[in-house]
Every structure is written in C-alpha cells, then in structure tokens.
Amino acid sequence: MKVLVFGAGQLAQMMYLAAAPLGVEVYAVDVVAREVINPVDKSKFDMSIEYAVSDVHVITAEFEHVPEDLLDMAEKSGKLHPNMAAILTGADRVREKYVLDTNNIQNCPHLIVSDVSDLDAAVQALGEKIIFKASRDGYDGYGQWRLINSEELPKLKHAFASLDLKRVPLVAEKMLSFDREISIIGARDAKGNVCCFDIAENLHHEGQLHVSVAPATAVSAAVQKQAEQIFETLANALNYIGVLAVELFQSGDELLVNEIAPRVHNSGHWTQKGADTCQFEQHIRAVLGFPLGDTASKGVTAMINIIGCTSFSRDLISIPGCHLHWYGKEVREKRKMGHINVVADSYRELGEKLLLLLQYLPEEYFVLLRGEAQRLIAIEA
C-alpha cells in the first residue's frame, strides 16, 4: 500500500521508516518545490502530485501549514486523513480556539483581535500580561508579541497597525503561570477507537522543545484521566483519523490546552524506543485502517532534541539504551538536526544516563539537560 505525505521533513522520514516493515511505501511531497520525493534519501520521483494523489491509498500531512490547494485536492480525492478541517484547525488559532470553546475544553482565557481597536478591550478582559499570537502562519515568521504592562500598549498598537488583522487576526491570550507543560499524543481510527500514549513532560527553551520525558513524572490518576478525556473529546469533535498531539499546561490537577497539532509530534518521538508501537507506525496504522497498536510504555524514556548543533560525539550511542536519530539536514541555527532517545528502567537510572550523555554533548546547546538529569536522579523509585 502507498501513503502520500504532504511535507518531506523528518516526520515524513520517520513515517517512511516505520511504514516500510508493514509493507507500506511512503511518498512525500515537497510542498515548496511541488515535487514528489523519497523522504529518506530525498530522491525525486518522476511523477506529478496529481498522479501521486490518484495513485496512493491514503494521503496525510506531516505539518499543518500545507497550501490549501493541495489539501483541497487531497480532500476531494476522499483519501485525506486526518480530514482537511482538522488539519486547518491546527493551522489556525482562531479555528482551534473555536473548537476548544465549543467543546468546553479548558484553555487560556483569550480574545480574538481583528482590529487595533480591539486591543483595549483585550487588556480590560485579560489583564495587562498578554501574549498575542498570529492566528495563522501569515506574518513571515513573526508570530508572537508580548505585553508585560499596559504602558507598552501604544507601541504594540503601532506595530499591529501595519498588519492585515482582518486577514490574519491575532489571538490575545492571558499570560498564565503553570507548573509544567505536558502533552498527550494518541490515535483515533475510522471506527472511532481511541488509543493514547502515556503523557510526556516537555521542557522548552526559547520557544523550542528541548527535552521530553515519558511517562511524565508524578501524574495523578485524575490528571491522566482528564488528559485522555480532553484528547478523546477533541479527536471525536474533529472526526479525526490519525495521530493527534495535544499540548497542555498543568497547574496542580488542572489542565489547560495550549495548542493542538494534527499530526505526529516532536514530543512523541520518545515512543520510537519507549513504547510498544511508535507514533509513526501508529499514524500509518490509523490512516490505512489497520488495527491500532499497543501503546504501553517500556521503561522510562527521555527524548533530547539536537538543535542547531553538529559538534557532538556520535559515541554517545555507546551508552546502553541510548539511540540517535539523525535527520540528515544541513545545520542552521535553531534547526532541529536530530534527536536522542534514552531508555532506562527507572527515573533515577534515566537521570544518571543523561549525565553520562552530557559527556558527549556541548552543553551550551543542551542547556536544560543537566538540571533535568538532576531532577530525575532525585526521584524516588
């Protein structure tokens, strides 16, 4: 069987590697060059996107910002999973907030800003600490603005005056404090079966995911249940087929949805070594109508992103349970180059392995790793 993936980055690559043992061929679409390629060796296939769409059994996406004409073509073929509306919900914060609100799923207090004149009302409703987020990928990478105190409001108004807020509104979110960021990743199949992986605990630095630990430490039964309910409500509301990721803020036993990603997700890479079925195989199973796989965790796993860095020792793979996944991309600042999965039998052992791992890594690129290692070591078995 054949699957076409919109997007030809590392997520399509890992889908390819996970699909091959099932006898499933993965073709990827470079949506910029508009070419069909092999996502592993990047060789070009001599076929048009139109032909590929007609030839494959299923079409899916590795990212949500797929040009709408392509999504449209795929949707019309009847082969697109998840469906176009679900993908666009992940690509548009206004749609996302609408889905969350209409399904009574707790998320950050927010208002939609589609005119500079909305700003005063936003401050009145949300307070003076606000994050403004572009609702779509529409401002050439400029996506977020922070208001820390209301004195800076005029400056912000001035900045926003040059944006086409009617076309790409902003979502104004109240800045909240929370204990930690977690994510729940799972799959829903065409019959409505839902199957989640254990919750991952995610550490970010300068807006990028650096480390995930799964299963997350100290997850109460209430939080686990709540997260799974949020996942299921969302997946059902979106009539979702495939792997879906939900990022959450946790404060005590309270969960707020931060954002959703209609795809396999960086915070699920740990499943490659830490779960019976990995998220990539699970996605392929779900979209092709195969039975979902078991998601049980095997030990405890840390996933460490390698960001903008090639100057590490590959000998890190000498550490038992330590596996490298290299994407083969040219290095650029802030670019995700690969990741490392480290599996252990206990959090303590995992922490010790992370300290060992640091001997092979330039710590300036892995600024959160030592602290996380020490935190894990201190956890009672």
Place this chain on the structure above:
Amino acid sequence: MKVLVFGAGQLAQMMYLAAAPLGVEVYAVDVVAREVINPVDKSKFDMSIEYAVSDVHVITAEFEHVPEDLLDMAEKSGKLHPNMAAILTGADRVREKYVLDTNNIQNCPHLIVSDVSDLDAAVQALGEKIIFKASRDGYDGYGQWRLINSEELPKLKHAFASLDLKRVPLVAEKMLSFDREISIIGARDAKGNVCCFDIAENLHHEGQLHVSVAPATAVSAAVQKQAEQIFETLANALNYIGVLAVELFQSGDELLVNEIAPRVHNSGHWTQKGADTCQFEQHIRAVLGFPLGDTASKGVTAMINIIGCTSFSRDLISIPGCHLHWYGKEVREKRKMGHINVVADSYRELGEKLLLLLQYLPEEYFVLLRGEAQRLIAIEA
C-alpha cells in the same frame, strides 16, 4: 556516511532501515543484474558498482555467495567488512570446517569428499548415516544428499559420478542426534571488542527456519559461556568485523557448530523488537567503526517466519507486542515473505500470544507454531 551492501534482499532492506537513523545511507548491489539499487523501494541508482565502491565508506554483504570478482574489487578498496576470507569461509563448507578444526571448535565429525572413491572411507569413518553437503553453491540448488543405510551407497555413487567433485567437493557429515538447534549472534569491531546477543532457540521444518525464541529457554551458565567462547574464538580467528552468526547443535551441555553465517541472520531478527540494539544496527555500527550497542534483551521474543504465504490476516498486529516485518516480495513456494516478532514479559505470556497469533494465520504454513506455543505456556515463570 554511506555503506554499500552486496545483495539487495530483505537483509539489506533491514540494514537500510536500521542505518537511516544513524545518518547512514545504505546502497545495495543486485549482484545478478549488477545494478546499484535502493534496497527498500528497489529504485535503481544511476551509478556503476565501480563508482559505488569508490564512493562509499564501507562495503559489506548480506549473503556469502557474492561473485568473487565483486568481493575482490571490494577487498582491494580496503573497505570490505567483514573481510573476503571471512565471507568465503561462510560460502565454502571446506573452508568452514578447516577454520573450525584448526581452532579446535567442536563440530560434526566429517570428511571431505572430492572423488567418488572417497565414499567408502567416509562410511567407514562416519558410519552409514551421513549427510553429504555441497561445499559451495555450485550444483544449481542441489545441495544435500542423505545416506540412511549403506545399501543405498551405490545409488549415491552413481549420482555423485556426474558431479565435478574436484571443483566443488562435498562435506560428508555424520548424522547426529541432538536436543535442539540454537544460534549465537554477535558483533566484533575493528578494535576486537566482541558483544553477543542472547542465544536463540531455532525450530526448523523441511530445512527452513520457522521459529526462533530468544533468549532461548533453559540455557545453563555453562552453555551460555561455551557459546560465547566459540563465538569469540571464531570471530578472532576470522579477524571478523561486523555481525556474525553461529548455528549450533546442543546435546545436554555439549555444543557442536553446525554452520557459520558471515552476516546478519534470520535467527537474529528477534533483536529488532527484543534487544536494545538490533542486529542490523549493530552490523552497521561495527563495520563503520561506531561503538557497539547494548545487546541486552527486553523481555522474551519469538520470531516467526512467513514462508510462501500471503493469505494471513494483517490484523495480527492488533496483538500487543506483535509486529510485522513484510519484505514486499512476490510470493513463491518456500520463499521467506516476511516475519513476525512477538514480545512478551514471560515465556508463558509469549506462548499465549502465539496461540492468539495462530487465529490470524493459516496453520498449514506455520506447522510448528502451536506446539511451540504449548511448550512455552508450560514453562514455569
């Protein structure tokens, strides 16, 4: 980095899939068509074998019967691992017996037959129950002849008279009874480090491997040590770099080497799901000079070959711990089409999963599976 594999079957395919996460590209040589291809999608690269040999970092083989001119070219490049002599030792039973005998490694009593007139001496030395094996892949697939009683000797002499025994001698082996067949698979790197996987227990039917269980049941410390010593002696004697498989007959605590395979091996496929590092990644690590990976087993695993059969339900992957590996080949009688790995926490649970698995399989193609399931279920935890 790039690795060229002589042979483009499922072993090269699985090397490709295991190498990609390390940032290693695998190119395969179809030694019949003399083409360089991608072993997963079988697409042809526009390069000659000579160019590939000069371009890659390392050359290896997925089978021992590589045409000698290719091995020669690779050996001369200085990039061939394992070395040519080691590969040829696996391809020639006379060389193999020589290596075993000169290194005092126990194997079946045997004589070399290079003339029909040697047959009487063979019967005298080995008794009337003998297996004659072609020493090399030289008789168009005809490789084995059995003598059950000496009355059939004239018939055999007549058959052998038409063979060019000078060019391709036979190895006459005494037919022995033994308790079971096991194999030990491991790797040796350029520094001489040796690292073995747990012993696998192998069930054959009509000359083909049907089921492997690893770690093998009831392995005494003496047997484990003996198997590892045999492995290390052989790997050192061959100055071996890469993954090597040694098939053994076990009787009580006594081990005899049946044959060696200078490559990744079917009885090591269980490591894909049952060991920290799989044999394919381990081979890539060894030949490229990367650190060897941890070989610790994770639970207990059964590997079931799918032979000459496509009429099974793919829904078998709904069983927790059950994973399919499909090679994507056209079906032929006796052809290995794929395999299934089933991982469990105990032999009993593994046996129960195998019974469950049988619900998805046509039993006439998996004739040993029910018995093996029942045997495993009866094992005390």
